[in-house]
Amino acid sequence: MLPENGLNSGHSYSTASEVMASADVKRVLSRIAHEVVEHNRGCTELVIVGLQTGGVWMAEELCSYLVEIATFPCVLGSLDISLYRDDHAFRPFIRSSSTDVPVSVQDKTVLLVDDVLFTGRTVRAALEAILDFGRPNAIQLAVMVDRGHRELPIRPDYVGKNLPTSRSEIVEVSQEGVRILKGVGNGS
Amino acid sequence: MARSLVSISDLRDDEISHLVELSRIFFEVNSREIPKVPTLRGKTIATLFFENSTRTRLSFELAATRLAADVLTFTLSSSSVSKGESLRDTAETIESLGADLIVMRHFSAGSVQLVSSWLDIPLVNAGDGAHEHPTQALLDAVTIMDHFKTGKRLDGISVAIVGDVLHSRVARSNVQLLSRLGANVTLVGPPSLLPLDLSLWPVRISNCLEDVLPGCDVIYMLRIQSERFSESLMPSIGEFSRAFALNSERLEMASKGAIVMHPGPMIKGVEITAEAAESPRSLIRTQVRNGVGVRMAVLYWLLGANQGRLESIW
Numbered sequence: 083m084l085p086e087n088g089l090n091s092g093h094s095y096s097t098a099s100e101v102m103a104s105a106d107v108k109r110v111l112s113r114i115a116h117e118v119v120e121h122n123r124g125c126t127e128l129v130i131v132g133l134q135t136g137g138v139w140m141a142e143e144l145c146s147y148l149v150e151i152a153t154f155p156c157v158l159g160s161l162d163i164s165l166y167r168d169d170h171a172f173r174p175f176i177r178s179s180s181t182d183v184p185v186s187v188q189d190k191t192v193l194l195v196d197d198v199l200f201t202g203r204t205v206r207a208a209l210e211a212i213l214d215f216g217r218p219n220a221i222q223l224a225v226m227v228d229r230g231h232r233e234l235p236i237r238p239d240y241v242g243k244n245l246p247t248s249r250s251e252i253v254e255v256s257q258e259g260v261r262i263l264k265g266v267g268n269g270s
Numbered sequence: 271m272a273r274s275l276v277s278i279s280d281l282r283d284d285e286i287s288h289l290v291e292l293s294r295i296f297f298e299v300n301s302r303e304i305p306k307v308p309t310l311r312g313k314t315i316a317t318l319f320f321e322n323s324t325r326t327r328l329s330f331e332l333a334a335t336r337l338a339a340d341v342l343t344f345t346l347s348s349s350s351v352s353k354g355e356s357l358r359d360t361a362e363t364i365e366s367l368g369a370d371l372i373v374m375r376h377f378s379a380g381s382v383q384l385v386s387s388w389l390d391i392p393l394v395n396a397g398d399g400a401h402e403h404p405t406q407a408l409l410d411a412v413t414i415m416d417h418f419k420t421g422k423r424l425d426g427i428s429v430a431i432v433g434d435v436l437h438s439r440v441a442r443s444n445v446q447l448l449s450r451l452g453a454n455v456t457l458v459g460p461p462s463l464l465p466l467d468l469s470l471w472p473v474r475i476s477n478c479l480e481d482v483l484p485g486c487d488v489i490y491m492l493r494i495q496s497e498r499f500s501e502s503l504m505p506s507i508g509e510f511s512r513a514f515a516l517n518s519e520r521l522e523m524a525s526k527g528a529i530v531m532h533p534g535p536m537i538k539g540v541e542i543t544a545e546a547a548e549s550p551r552s553l554i555r556t557q558v559r560n561g562v563g564v565r566m567a568v569l570y571w572l573l574g575a576n577q578g579r580l581e582s583i584w
Contacts, residue, residue, distance in 0.1 A: 165570075166308055166309070181295075181299075214304040
């Protein structure tokens with residue numbers, strides 16, 4: 083079982099191909115921010131929650147765009163969903179203390195932010211986790227890359243790029259861009 | 271045989287540090303509107319207490335509940351032990367019923383180690399005789415770290431452990447853990463209530479509380495465990511109190527920033543007065559509160575996917 087994104091030390095990859103450059107990532111974030119404003123007319127407060135760890139920088143950047151253009155107040159938070167995963171056998175370690183939801187989400191709109199949408203299991207866990215902080219009016223989902231292979235009925239509200247992949251590939255997302263690493267199997 | 275937590279010496283330094291980190295994650299969980307996570311759903315945790323307890327047992331059961339585990343409670347008085355069932359048969363029965371972990375307290379030192387050698391599931395020592403009480407030491411360490419903001423270490427912190435050290439499992443676990451984390455530990459009590467040979471313990475020893483108070487950051491009081499001895503180890507309770515009880519006057523002798531701790535149960539008027547226990551410098555209630563998060567960390571560490579190992583998958 084591979085993690086949904088990021089590098090796994092147990093595997094080696096022959097090739098990497100860049101599908102988005104740093105400038106593309108910036109443009110996409112700005113576009114998503116405008117879509118969020120468009121979809122949330124009349125919103126009283128938006129809580130932007132980045133999922134650890136790949137969603138955190140993206141939530142920060144999105145928030146800084148939204149603060150410029152939104153008519154409603156935006157609050158930034160982060161969520162570690164390790165304790166909610168149904169497959170935590172594969173991810174037993176929560177990294178350093180990393181859940182920070184600074185305000186109650188009761189009756190507010192929550193925007194979950196993650197870098198890659200894959201099986202949907204992370205998002206399912208995040209939905210469960212965020213409900214422990216109150217009952218939001220609505221929860222929306224923004225991702226940089228939707229790579230398919232969904233195992234749960236979950237769809238994103240805002241997508242940076244739809245990227246068809248095979249399961250063995252790894253999608254790497256950062257401020258510097260988006261790359262696909264072609265798997266050549268287990269390196270061990 | 272699964273990984274168990276019987277003694278502080280079972281833990282490596284990096285594992286202690288990991289447990290401190292996990293504890294703080296669970297403090298955050300406990301501060302939420304709904305302080306419960308589904309992490310150990312489907313696991314069954316049994317509490318097997320051959321000695322009475324309020325804090326430890328409730329704290330473990332609450333920790334298990336907040337991790338969504340199921341709890342099996344064994345009570346000595348209503349069990350088949352009163353019909354003559356042996357410790358081994360009792361423990362094996364609980365394992366056969368499907369418990370995934372046993373939290374055990376017993377009046378005999380070494381009993382938890384012995385039971386863990388018979389079973390395939392992890393055990394957590396919740397106090398065995400006068401031997402050890404490792405989760406109490408962990409929660410005390412985190413409480414001191416968080417109060418003095420010393421991160422994951424206790425370098426330079428001076429701790430006085432006062433009273434009946436001889437019969438105290440809390441003292442045995444705390445001496446090991448606090449000194450490994452860098453604290454300077456001084457044991458204070460009458461010679462009759464201190465262990466005979468302390469030459470191998472990483473501690474200083476004093477028979478005078480007033481001498482020690484001005485130089486310590488933590489005043490850790492212990493209850494006289496009269497249930498563990500029948501011989502006369504002190505002239506009278508009153509005599510002990512006059513020399514070693516923490517009262518308001520003695521608390522004044524300590525440095526301004528010094529804090530008061532006690533593992534409970536307190537016998538107010540014997541080792542500590544109500545005024546000292548309830549003073550703003552007392553962290554006794556914080557200890558109890560932190561106990562839940564620390565025990566969640568221990569249960570998660572032993573029963574989560576890493577099962578008491580530390581190698582990183584990432």
